[in-house]
Amino acid sequence: MSNLDHISHCYFIGIGGIGMSALARYLKQAGKNVAGYDKTPSALTEQLVSEGINIHYQDDYDSIPAQYKDVNNAQVIYTPAIPVDFGELVRFRESGITILKRAQLLGQISKTMTCLAVAGTHGKTTTSAILTHLLYESKVPMTAFCGGIIEKYNTNYIHTGNKVMVVEADEFDRSFMNLQPEIAGVTAMDADHLDIYGDVEEFEKTFEDFASLVPQGNLLTTEVVSLPGKKVGFNNGDYQILNYRIQDESYYFDFKTPNQLFENIKWNLPGKHNLSNAALAMSMAVEYGVQPEKLIKALGTFPGVDRRFTYRLNSDELVLIDDYAHHPTEINAVFQAVSELYPDEEKLVVFQPHLYSRTKDFMDDFAHSLAQFDQVYLLDIYPARELPIPGITSQSLQNRIEKITSGITSMVTKDKLENELQRSNKRIICMLGAGDIGVEIKKIAAKWVK
Structure with missing residues (x-):
């Protein structure tokens, strides 16, 4: 952080974002005065305020204290989500x-520590969280910037030292090109953010550019990623997942490194995709130099990440699953997981599409992913940073789904969602999306748990 050594005051525009809030905590811990703006209060902003960070919720430059406007001693950080x-x-x-x-700012920080970066269209938040937990339990002095709240720690920022930096390498806006990774992992390269990249070719080229930032021999990828590097796969690769099976709603598997075989490892997160995430995180930690025996012990205590296949309710009467899935591949992964766990039961999904552009780019893929469920409820598109696109609505997505499946597909509003779910009489309910659907599921769960 040498470039900020002379800075005394840091002001964040969009401080309540998951990535921004972690950086705010980092600078606060480094002794800086930190303040910021966000559009609305949230659990994250409330937590930041409790830690001594001043936040306001009006676009009001004149109310910002003068120290944060000092061109010599202040620094402004903003998220590209801000117009x-x-x-x-x-x-x-x-x-x-x-x-x-x-x-x-993340790029500047990455130059001050050994940077372990996790990239990928899907799974990077879970993989970086697993890697953080593995290093924490292995007593590696590290600073971790996670893209989700790790449940046991109840935070997206963990600091035990400045030897290693764990960071989620975000492809949005080509952000990961600012990093200086010593070791990197890539989980997936399915096209996304085509509003930024224009086409699939440019999207994939940027991942190739990111891979070129990594020292030779230090890039690890899952077997579905076409980039050159050490492979982490099921039954093949430099690191291998072998003999995986489900027992008592947990995975058990063997793990083969380039030098050793470890048998009968327990892993608690559902879904084959999460098993792949765990193996990639373990492989990155092995490449860094942590003894595999420590990692295997730590893996069994990983608590999960909020809104990544999170059970809000789990009983004989009702299973309510909350997941951030907002891309067709991620919806497929959730369906695969619930199908393995509950093969003989009907499954209902509530989906809130995220962004008009993403819905437009992957309309048919979304329809096929959602049509796998026995019943589909659609909320209106969550616009985030975007304006509407003519003809792109949740209703148009419903029309596509109904051409594929004879299952029940319905539009539903938030105020009627709880009643509709009760009327469905389905035990297995998945609520998916990257917008504010996470708020709705917590409200519903809180009512139903009483």
Whole structure:
């Protein structure tokens, strides 16, 4: 963080974001004065306030204390999710103060430690969280910036030292190109963010560019990734998952490194995709130099990540699963997991599409992924940073699904969702999406648990 050594005050625009809040915590812990703006209060902003970080919720440059506007001693950090014409951002630019994107600050920090970066269209949050837990339990001094809340720790930021940095390498806005990774893992390269990249070829080229940042021999990928590097796969690769099986709702598997075979390892997160994530995280830790025996012991205590196949309710009467899945491949992974766990039961999914552009780009893929479920409820598209696209609606997605399946597909509003779920009489319910559906499922779970 040498570039910020002279900085005393740091102001975050969009401080409540999962990545921004971790950086705010890092700078606060480093002795900086930290404040920021976010659109609405949330559990994350409340936690930041409790840690001594000042946050306001109005676009009001004039109310920001003068110390955070000092061009010599202050630094502004913003997320690309903030519109370019946002008032505070415009005024800060006019003032001449130094402004960094979130990814640029992460890049600066990555140069001060041994950086272990996890990239990929899906699974990077879970994989980086697993890697964080493995290193924490193995007593490696590290600083971790996670893209989700690790449940046992109840935080997205963990600091035990400055030897190693664990970071989620985000492909959105080409953010990961700012990093300086010593070891990197790539979970998947399914196309996404085509509103940014334009086409699949450009998307894949940027992953190739990211791979070129990694020292030769230090890139690890799952077997579905076409990049050159050490492979982590089922029954093949430099690191192998062997003999995996389900017993009492847990996975058991053997793990083969380039030098050793370890048998009968227990893993608690459902889904073959999460088993792949765990193997990639273990492989990265082995490449860093942690003894596999320590990692295997730690793996059995990984508590999970909030909204990554999180059980909100799990009883003989009702199973309510909350997942961030917002891409067709991720929906497929959730369906695969629930099908393995509950092969003989009907399954209902509630899906909130995220972004008009993503819904447009993958309309048919979404329809086929969702049609696998016995019953589908669709919420309106969560727009996030986007304006509507003519003809792209949840209703148009419903029409596509109904051409594929004879199962029940319905539009539903948030205020009627609870009643509709009760009427369905389904025991297995999955609620998926990257918007505010996570808030709705917690409300419903809180009512039903009483």
